[in-house]
Amino acid sequence: MKTKGLNKVGLIFEKIEAREVLTKAFNMSTDEIIQQVLESGLKGRGGAGFPTGLKWKYTAAEKSDEKYIVCNADEGEPGTFKDREILDRVAYKVHGGMAIAGKTIGAKHGIVYLRGEYRFLLPKLLLELNEFHKMIDEIGYDFRITYRLGSGAYICGEESALFESIQGERGEPRNKPPYPTTSGVFFKPTSINNVETLVTVMMIIMQGAESYKQLGTTDSRGSKVFSVSGDTPTPGIFELELGMTVQEFVNEFGDGDTKAVQVGGASGFCVPRKRFADTIIGFEGVPTGGSMKLFNSSRSMYNVLHNYLDFFAEESCGQCTPCRVGCQQLLKGVEKVKKGEVKSTYLNELVKLADTMKLASKCGLGQSVGNAFRTIVENFREEIIY
Amino acid sequence: MYQTGNLVKELSEKHGRERSSLIPILQGVVDRYNYLTDEVMVEIAKELDISAAEVYGTASFYTFLDTKERGKYVIRVCKTITCSMKGKGEIIQTLEDMLKIRVGETTSDKLFSIVETNCIGWCHKAPAILINEMPYTELTPEKVVEIIKGYMNK
Numbered sequence: 001m002k003t004k005g006l007n008k009v010g011l012i013f014e015k016i017e018a019r020e021v022l023t024k025a026f027n028m029s030t031d032e033i034i035q036q037v038l039e040s041g042l043k044g045r046g047g048a049g050f051p052t053g054l055k056w057k058y059t060a061a062e063k064s065d066e067k068y069i070v071c072n073a074d075e076g077e078p079g080t081f082k083d084r085e086i087l088d089r090v091a092y093k094v095h096g097g098m099a100i101a102g103k104t105i106g107a108k109h110g111i112v113y114l115r116g117e118y119r120f121l122l123p124k125l126l127l128e129l130n131e132f133h134k135m136i137d138e139i140g141y142d143f144r145i146t147y148r149l150g151s152g153a154y155i156c157g158e159e160s161a162l163f164e165s166i167q168g169e170r171g172e173p174r175n176k177p178p179y180p181t182t183s184g185v186f187f188k189p190t191s192i193n194n195v196e197t198l199v200t201v202m203m204i205i206m207q208g209a210e211s212y213k214q215l216g217t218t219d220s221r222g223s224k225v226f227s228v229s230g231d232t233p234t235p236g237i238f239e240l241e242l243g244m245t246v247q248e249f250v251n252e253f254g255d256g257d258t259k260a261v262q263v264g265g266a267s268g269f270c271v272p273r274k275r276f277a278d279t280i281i282g283f284e285g286v287p288t289g290g291s292m293k294l295f296n297s298s299r300s301m302y303n304v305l306h307n308y309l310d311f312f313a314e315e316s317c318g319q320c321t322p323c324r325v326g327c328q329q330l331l332k333g334v335e336k337v338k339k340g341e342v343k344s345t346y347l348n349e350l351v352k353l354a355d356t357m358k359l360a361s362k363c364g365l366g367q368s369v370g371n372a373f374r375t376i377v378e379n380f381r382e383e384i385i386y
Numbered sequence: 387m388y389q390t391g392n393l394v395k396e397l398s399e400k401h402g403r404e405r406s407s408l409i410p411i412l413q414g415v416v417d418r419y420n421y422l423t424d425e426v427m428v429e430i431a432k433e434l435d436i437s438a439a440e441v442y443g444t445a446s447f448y449t450f451l452d453t454k455e456r457g458k459y460v461i462r463v464c465k466t467i468t469c470s471m472k473g474k475g476e477i478i479q480t481l482e483d484m485l486k487i488r489v490g491e492t493t494s495d496k497l498f499s500i501v502e503t504n505c506i507g508w509c510h511k512a513p514a515i516l517i518n519e520m521p522y523t524e525l526t527p528e529k530v531v532e533i534i535k536g537y538m539n540k
Contacts, residue, residue: 078466081507116413116450117506119519149413152449154504168408170447186406229468229509236510266467293468293509307467311504317447 004243009223039209041221046194047289058181059105062189067107076154077265079291083195097198110145154315173363216242220282231296247276265291267368270375301380323366421452466505472512
């Protein structure tokens with residue numbers, strides 16, 4: 001199989017002249033910007049991978065006296081820490097991306113929802129925001145950003161739960177449709193984008209879609225910031241071109257004894273060693289918001305699975321039954337199997353439960369618990385039982 | 387001492403009295419006192435003209451808006467997979483031995499609470515903790531002792 005290999009890229013953290021890029025964007029028409037973003041092939045960098053250009057197109061098409069651009073900085077997926085680094089190092093590009101989004105969809109107001117765990121960053125971010133507001137005033141563009149803090153709820157990274165939280169409510173996801181592009185925060189048309197997505201847009205406007213899409217593959221254009229942790233000699237944040245295989249990734253970051261890589265965090269997929277070579281990291285293989293966790297052969301995959309299930313049982317908002325009860329039962333279920341209180345075939349029943357949760361849960365949390373559950377149970381069955 | 391005085395009024399002036407002001411007001415109280423009493427939640431409800439159940443319902447949804455008494459310094463130990471693999475257990479043990487309390491408890495001088503928390507975004511520098519909003523990473527039992535001593539002498 002011919003692949004792109006592992007290529008390090010330096011777009012996201014590159015220092016740029018924000019004023020020039022913004023002036024260029026403000027002189028483009030809405031259609032031109034949407035066309036550039038669509039052509040770049042950019043898909044949302046938070047993990048779900050919705051095409052950014054389409055999101056903006058739909059929001060721009062809505063008629064409303066008020067619209068919002070929301071930056072989702074509620075980075076809570078286990079193993080993901082790239083948005084913190086981006087905000088710490090290049091917040092001006094995040095603010096700039098929001099202004100471009102605002103101009104495109106017709107929003108005068110942006111809100112950054114920053115997870116409470118990153119509150120230590122806030123004083124610095126507010127200073128940078130001040131500079132940013134001064135700059136766009138000088139350019140002569142009317143746009144304002146405010147910051148809102150989360151308070152330790154993973155579910156608020158789900159877009160509609162995040163809106164509820166901004167509105168002062170419990171962070172419980174809404175039914176969809178309507179989608180945020182029609183009814184988002186304060187029930188107004190809203191484009192909600194991940195931190196990295198907004199920075200990527202700055203780079204696309206700066207260098208043009210044609211140049212950006214040279215990177216990556218047909219399904220996964222461009223590059224992506226990866227958060228690498230676990231059993232690796234070089235944990236940290238790396239921007240890599242999309243389209244590499246897990247094997248190529250492991251060759252670079254593994255410790256020589258990697259038995260599994262969890263791609264996409266607790267809600268993502270577990271790739272075992274035998275699948276490293278034929279699994280591509282990207283939308284054609286295993287998609288990821290950037291979380292890459294390596295496990296070597298000293299680790300028990302039962303402990304990994306138990307840790308994830310414990311996480312989900314705590315973080316489920318409790319609103320819908322499949323997720324609330326399902327997470328608890330999966331957790332109790334694997335404990336019973338491990339203790340030998342039930343037959344090992346009980347695992348098959350639990351896999352069915354995880355599948356039901358995928359179909360019946362209201363939001364992405366309950367729907368994705370089965371990803372890790374199925375891939376870990378299928379590939380490491382003995383470790384779960386014995 | 388938990389005497390909020392004019393705090394709720396001041397926060398309401400600052401953030402407004404809309405429903406969307408509720409969480410910033412709750413966060414403002416927690417910033418100062420580390421947890422929410424029943425009394426302060428009733429006071430906020432009156433200030434915003436909503437029911438106290440709405441305030442409690444919202445506050446109790448969020449892990450960082452504690453409705454249980456907490457110390458001046460809340461130590462949140464990350465228990466998610468990477469921190470767990472890289473020695474979270476030792477960190478908890480060290481904290482428990484040093485402060486003579488267990489996870490979920492508060493010291494009798496009301497200075498420290500230890501709680502476990504889910505991923506705080508420092509997996510590449512595990513194990514990690516937050517003390518109030520400040521992260522401390524790549525911890526060892528020795529480092530933890532030094533950090534806590536620093537807070538004791540504040």
